[in-house]
Amino acid sequence: MEYLHVSIEINGVKLEVIGNYWPGEAASWDSPGESESIEIEKILTEKGDDIGGMVAYVEDLQEHVEQAALEAHKDRKDWQREEAAISRREMAREAA
Numbered sequence: 311m312e313y314l315h316v317s318i319e320i321n322g323v324k325l326e327v328i329g330n331y332w333p334g335e336a337a338s339w340d341s342p343g344e345s346e347s348i349e350i351e352k353i354l355t356e357k358g359d360d361i362g363g364m365v366a367y368v369e370d371l372q373e374h375v376e377q378a379a380l381e382a383h384k385d386r387k388d389w390q391r392e393e394a395a396i397s398r399r400e401m402a403r404e405a406a
Contacts, residue, residue: 314328314329316379328354331346350379
């Protein structure tokens with residue numbers, strides 16, 4: 311499990327999504343495996359209002375928010391990985 315805290319935009323409305331991310335696991339001989347998923351704890355507006363309960367009533371909107379948050383989380387992880395690789399190369403170059 312990883313902490314999830316991302317900013318997304320849905321139909322021009324900026325939202326901050328806070329929750330948990332599970333990367334999932336591959337199937338094995340004793341387990342059917344699990345797909346990646348997220349659990350949303352809060353959906354905050356720019357003013358800080360938590361609208362998670364309201365979003366949960368509209369299933370399509372909830373799915374859309376979950377998908378956007380999952381994509382934003384993956385994008386952030388990819389960016390962090392790329393930045394770490396660049397930093398390692400720069401440190402190796404400076405050490406040489």
